[in-house]
Amino acid sequence: xxxxxxxxxxxxxxxxxxxxxxxxxxxxxxxxxxxxxxxxxxxxxxxxxxxxxxxxxxxxxxxxxxxxxxxxxxxxxxxxxxxxxxxxxxxxxxxxxxxxxxxxxxxxxxxxxxxxxxxxxxxxxxxxxxxxxxxxxxxxxxxxxxxxxxxxxxxxxxxxxxxxxxxxxxxxxxxxxxxxxxxxxxxxxxxxxxxxxxxxxxxxxxxxxxxxxxxxxxxxxxxxxxxxxxxxxxxxxxxxxxxxxxxxxxxxxxxxxxxxxxxxxxxxxxxxxxxxxxxxxxxxxxxxxxxxxxxxxxxxxxxxxxxxxxxxxxxxxxxxxxxxxxxxxxxxxxxxxxxxxxxxxxxxxxxxxxxxxxxxxxxxxxxxxxxxxxxxxxxxxxxxxxxxxxxxxxxxxxxxxxxxxxxxxxxxxxxxxxxxxxxxxxxxxxxxxxxxxxxxxxxxxxxxxxxxxxxxxxxxxxxxxxxxxxxxxxxxxxxxxxxxxxxxxxxxxxxxxxxxxxxxxxxxxxxxxxxxxxxxxxxxxxxxxxxxxxxxxxxxxxxxxxxxxxxxxxxxxxxxxxxxxxxxxxxxxxxxxxxxxxxxxxxxxxxxxxxxxxxxxxxxxxxxxxxxxxxxxxxxxxxxxxxxxxxxxxxxxxxxxxxxxxxxxxxxxxxxxxxxxxxxxxxxxxxxxxxxxxxxxxxxxxxxxxxxx
Numbered sequence: 001x002x003x004x005x006x007x008x009x010x011x012x013x014x015x016x017x018x019x020x021x022x023x024x025x026x027x028x029x030x031x032x033x034x035x036x037x038x039x040x041x042x043x044x045x046x047x048x049x050x051x052x053x054x055x056x057x058x059x060x061x062x063x064x065x066x067x068x069x070x071x072x073x074x075x076x077x078x079x080x081x082x083x084x085x086x087x088x089x090x091x092x093x094x095x096x097x098x099x100x101x102x103x104x105x106x107x108x109x110x111x112x113x114x115x116x117x118x119x120x121x122x123x124x125x126x127x128x129x130x131x132x133x134x135x136x137x138x139x140x141x142x143x144x145x146x147x148x149x150x151x152x153x154x155x156x157x158x159x160x161x162x163x164x165x166x167x168x169x170x171x172x173x174x175x176x177x178x179x180x181x182x183x184x185x186x187x188x189x190x191x192x193x194x195x196x197x198x199x200x201x202x203x204x205x206x207x208x209x210x211x212x213x214x215x216x217x218x219x220x221x222x223x224x225x226x227x228x229x230x231x232x233x234x235x236x237x238x239x240x241x242x243x244x245x246x247x248x249x250x251x252x253x254x255x256x257x258x259x260x261x262x263x264x265x266x267x268x269x270x271x272x273x274x275x276x277x278x279x280x281x282x283x284x285x286x287x288x289x290x291x292x293x294x295x296x297x298x299x300x301x302x303x304x305x306x307x308x309x310x311x312x313x314x315x316x317x318x319x320x321x322x323x324x325x326x327x328x329x330x331x332x333x334x335x336x337x338x339x340x341x342x343x344x345x346x347x348x349x350x351x352x353x354x355x356x357x358x359x360x361x362x363x364x365x366x367x368x369x370x371x372x373x374x375x376x377x378x379x380x381x382x383x384x385x386x387x388x389x390x391x392x393x394x395x396x397x398x399x400x401x402x403x404x405x406x407x408x409x410x411x412x413x414x415x416x417x418x419x420x421x422x423x424x425x426x427x428x429x430x431x432x433x434x435x436x437x438x439x440x441x442x443x444x445x446x447x448x449x450x451x452x453x454x455x456x457x458x459x460x461x462x463x464x465x466x467x468x469x470x471x472x473x474x475x476x477x478x479x480x481x482x483x484x485x486x487x488x489x490x491x492x493x494x495x496x497x498x499x500x501x502x503x504x505x506x507x508x509x510x511x512x513x514x515x516x517x518x519x520x521x522x523x524x525x526x527x528x529x530x531x532x533x534x535x536x537x538x539x540x541x542x543x544x545x546x547x548x549x550x551x552x553x554x555x556x557x558x559x560x561x562x563x564x565x566x567x568x569x570x571x572x573x574x575x576x577x578x579x580x581x582x583x584x585x586x587x588x589x590x591x592x593x594x595x596x597x598x599x600x601x602x603x604x605x606x607x608x609x610x611x612x613x614x615x616x617x618x619x620x621x622x623x624x625x626x627x628x629x630x631x632x633x634x635x636x637x638x639x640x641x642x643x644x645x646x647x648x649x650x651x652x653x654x655x656x657x658x659x660x661x662x663x664x665x666x667x668x669x670x671x672x673x674x675x676x677x678x679x680x681x682x683x684x685x686x687x688x689x690x691x692x693x
Contacts (some may be wrong), residue, residue: 422653
């Protein structure tokens with residue numbers, strides 16, 4: 001039995017497509033295309049400046065603002081004593097200048113009086129030390145008192161603003177993350193969660209394989225939170241603990257939403273903003289939310305980008321992948337925090353290239369986002385995020401370069417709004433629509449037992465994802481509970497834990513005409529994470545048209561090569577050695593070791609469709625790229641050939657191209673195209689928007 005933890009996520013994904021149109025019309029009129037907002041913290045500034053600031057925000061074209069995210073100490077200065085008067089005045093000023101307000105719950109920053117009176121609410125580390133007041137996200141979602149007391153504060157806030165038509169929506173917490181706590185409440189809640197998932201201890205023992213190393217349990221009360229630093233701890237116990245930690249986050253958000261829902265008008269939406277961690281199961285798992293949003297910062301020293309100065313533009317896949325990952329999980333999505341300029345908290349806080357902020361805004365829009373908000377309107381002059389840019393500088397008046405680029409984007413969106421009609425979406429673009437089959441639970445399981453330190457799950461997936469975007473394919477990240485048949489091609493990269501039900505569903509998809517690409521480490525285990533009691537990955541053999549004889553892992557200093565169409569591709573991290581059936585085509589073979597000549601890549605006809613199995617993880621993704629190109633050509637699916645860093649998407653009848661590369665690019669547009677924004681050739685950090693008549 002696979003854990004029931006995220007069954008709710010799967011149900012949500014099934015109904016998302018039915019909800020999209022109604023949610024758009026209910027919360028965000030389709031004619032608006034998108035809307036733009038900015039965070040504002042009235043409690044940070046002298047009240048005499050509030051009206052000047054909010055008026056300036058409206059004059060720059062912003063349509064909503066964002067209050068009370070970290071203001072619990074101001075909302076409840078003493079236990080049970082609430083003060084909303086200052087916030088009422090701020091909301092009134094926003095309404096005066098026709099700005100809607102996103103109201104936030106302040107659960108990321110409990111007040112010091114609560115922490116000192118109830119120190120047990122603080123997260124406890126594995127070594128027994130505790131976090132303390134003075135930062136954020138230091139209270140534990142697994143502490144029973146904290147959960148209940150936070151809901152009291154949220155209920156007061158919702159009671160006050162839930163029937164207020166100046167409030168357009170609610171943000172729960174801020175960038176909620178996996179709740180890891182080793183306190184006593186967390187221990188008890190973990191045991192109760194396990195009881196709910198497995199129902200009896202025998203089922204748990206089987207799932208965890210506790211006969212190994214005398215690990216058998218007699219009761220749930222004997223189970224502790226696993227010591228993650230202790231060598232050899234039960235892999236499945238660790239995996240379930242990480243699932244539980246994610247559940248604590250998603251369930252706490254659901255509890256908040258249910259409280260707000262008692263008071264909120266139907267026109268007020270409820271969301272939370274997530275950092276796009278691709279091993280986080282809580283993203284999309286809170287079924288009480290109307291939709292989900294993400295946070296994205298592009299320039300903070302961690303990503304080189306393309307070319308010598310690419311770090312000023314950012315890694316081109318970061319917004320694209322977040323768009324394509326979030327969109328299928330939720331009826332609609334937005335971006336709650338997008339970088340306005342230079343930040344302060346990275347390893348090297350460089351200035352973005354002029355035009356980069358506008359580029360990011362358009363890239364967010366290209367994926368289908370219904371709104372974009374930025375942190376923050378005014379640059380802070382004190383606190384941990386001092387030196388972080390805002391839309392205006394520390395004087396509170398002068399627009400920053402990023403602020404001017406936000407203003408430019410807002411004006412350009414109005415050009416699209418004023419367009420008499422949207423354009424057509426090219427059929428070739430729709431024909432290459434591709435899904436990446438993905439489950440964050442799989443990523444966590446692999447990362448708990450990599451087999452080689454050289455393995456990187458996200459980097460492996462990006463080799464396929466970046467190629468698909470270079471081919472001009474629209475991409476959705478989907479779960480195995482979603483509809484497969486709408487996609488001409490599905491890629492399943494390193495989908496290691498796979499149930500027979502999923503294998504059967506993929507087999508039906510292929511036999512009905514679908515084209516499946518599977519990579520190494522796919523289907524090697526069942527849904528429990530156990531190896532099959534059969535030949536290695538044997539349940540896949542019908543799909544791939546052959547056997548996987550064994551796998552190999554090389555030393556990083558001694559890579560070998562794969563030969564495909566007279567070209568060599570280096571690999572190290574993982575190689576599945578294949579033995580294809582007679583009717584299955586060999587596309588590539590290994591060289592350089594005792595299994596030289598053995599098959600590395602296969603192509604198998606099955607029913608009306610095909611299965612391509614890529615047995616190795618190449619060094620730089622060029623093998624994966626060539627396999628996908630060959631496959632699309634074999635399927636007679638017309639593709640593009642965009643250089644690295646250039647991507648195009650269509651939404652609402654508009655085509656959008658963005659350029660993160662260090663060279664100009666001439667975008668080949670269909671005949672009859674009307675350019676709405678930008679010009680050819682497309683320069684670095686530039687944007688082109690068009691519609692096809």
